[in-house]
Amino acid sequence: MPYPSPSTAPSTLLHPLPHNNNAFVFPITLKFEEVVYKVKVATKQNGWLCCGTATTEKTILNGITGLVCPGEILAMLGPSGSGKTTLLTALGGRLAGKLSGKITYNGQPFSGGMRRRTGFVMQDDVLYPHLTVSETLIFTALLRLPSSLTRGEKVHQAQRVMSELGLVRVANTIIGGPLFRGVSGGERKRVSIGQEMLLNPSLLLLDEPTSGLDSTTAQRIVTTLRKLAVEGGRTVVTTIHQPSSRLYHMFDKVVLLSEGCPIYYGRASCALDYLSSIGYSSPVAANPADVLLDLANGIAPDNNDNMEKEPKAVREELILAYDHNIAMGLKVELYGVDPNTYGYLRDEPNNVKREQWSTSWWEQFRVLLSRGLKERRHEAFNKLRIFQVLSVATLGGLLWWRTPPSHIQDRTSLLFFFSVFWGFFPLYNAVFTFPQERAMLLKERSSGMYRLSSYFLARTAGDLPMELALPTAFVIIIYWMGGLKPNPTTFSLTLLIVLYSVLVAQSLGLAVGAILMDVKQGTTLASVITLVFLAAGGFYVQQIPRFIVWLKYFSYSFYCYKLLLGVHYKADDYYECSTGGGMCPVLDFPGIKAVGLAHIWADVCVMALMLIGYRLVAYLALHRLRPS
Helix, strand or coil, rough: CCCCCCCCCCCCCCCCCCCCCCCCECCCCCEEEEEEEEEEEEEEEEEECEEEEEEEEEEEEEEEEEECCCCCCCCCEEECCCHHHHHHHHHHHCCCCEEEEEEEECEEEECHHHHHCEECCCCCCCCCCCCHHHHHHHHHHHHHHHCCCCHHHHHHHHEEEHHHCCCHHCCCCECCCEEEEEEEEHHHHHHHHHHHHCCCCCEEEECCCCCCCCCCHHHHHHHHHHHHHHHCCCCEEEEECCCHHHCCCCCEEEEECCCEEEEEEEEHHHHHHHHHCCCCCCCCCCCCHHHHHHHHHCCCCCCCCCCCCCHHHHHHHHHHHHHHHHHHHHHHHHHHHHHHCCCCCCCCCCCCCCCCCCCCCHHHHHHHHHHHHHCHHHHCCCHHHHHHHHHHHHHHHHHCCCCCCCCCCHHHHHHHHHCCCCCCCCHHHHHHHHHCCCCHHHHHCCCCCCHHHHHHHHHHHHHHHHHHHHHHHHHHHHHHCCCCCHHHHHHHHHHHHHHHHHHHHHHHHHHHHHHCCCCHHHHHHHHHHHHHHHCCCCCCCCCCCCCHHHHHHHHHHHHHHHHHHHHHHCCEEEEECCCCCCEEHHCHHHHCCCCCCCHHHHHHHHHHHCCCCCHHHHHHHHHHCCCC
């Protein structure tokens, strides 16, 4: 059978299509030639004398070739592990590693300008669950659309996309998550598509857009994609696992993969005829997608004379048939299509900026801070967390109720309680910060949405109001209930030191979370740090052996405790050291003598270095986290 030829692109696609924000959809002709991708895989070796691991090279993609023109939808079919997502990621310019072959966009390699014209919809909908549909799209518009547009124009663009995708009805409904109800799965998928449509992309890539959806919802999604391609002049490429018959017939072209090798490429409507021509006929009423997937798994149709063949033999025969019947015709087609037919020149258009970022650093920070505050407002005013802090403060105030100045042991223990509780409570909270946003950070950073520095500062600054409000309420309650110095200056300094310790502890938690990027591992390490700093804090162990005494100088709880003692006691102060009224210097009290009251400002500087150093480590750890 001759190679199934592509349909001619509509004549309306020969020129850029107008858009309502005075931009254009520049038609993109996507070519990929002999794409090969290999990865190194560790395999376990067992023998009589030793056991270990060896590294072998595995081929994920093996010579994939194809062409997608504007106005067309290319569907990638194949069983799990066949390389569909890997190929899609490569076409989106997001695949790192040993990739060979040639991928061009109107004859040009992937570039920053192409990234701005490419929309990539991941299989899993990575969305903030507590934002509404409208807020999600508006915040995305504010970050991704160019600064040449006003805020009102960006909001209007988001509203237009909602209207086009049928999301107006649920505009004020939250996205939702596993523990609380929000929009439906199909609506969530349309929100993900809408985020990419805000850029008015020329090339739209989607990974399993119908996964987990019922047949009716899946048809609506594919109908939307069909409209975006045909009416909008966009090039659409999607992976799909097992489409229904009516979905299959909505695709223009199909690439069928089996273990990384192509076994069919061509018009979707010609697939069954091609298979019949090479001896794999199927029932007329069969779903073409089911037949293709069975063959990709090495299973011949039921009514085929060769159905007794082994799966490996079936796949090998299909690969050979592809090389003989399709490969040569496909190469002819690739070289016969002129990318400039669609009006896209080599140079960047005048109305597209060359800079990497769409908006300024300050605008990114402002939008990210606003979005973060809206998304985490449920956390900031978490009733359980507020109750936890206030109940501990009240209980502590009752336990240390109006402790007299003569009870120096109880007073120093109360100050140490300040340093311990607000040294570790923020640490555990901060460990969760970045691991919980890993998927979102990878998604948005790979899209070039914002600078890492603007995200980092906005994310950490957004946590400050609640991180500082709770310890303030805590100190106000327990300070006066505990009967500490009724001096406004002493109270203010105590509060400042506690807040200072909160920031340092939060910094360490951010660093631990960013380095490990795993909540379970992070909390485990935080527990170890807590125990070490608690023991070395200068209260429980006052005579630390010399060979390990250096450990206390890494404990911010030690410095916080020392600063609190320095605020409440002076070197020339005395305390009642016997029931007969005898007075002793406070420096003779073992709990204070072990810590000391000297070099207070040096301790302030050390904590400042910790605060800056831990946050710098967290930032560098995030910088290392790059999308693959």
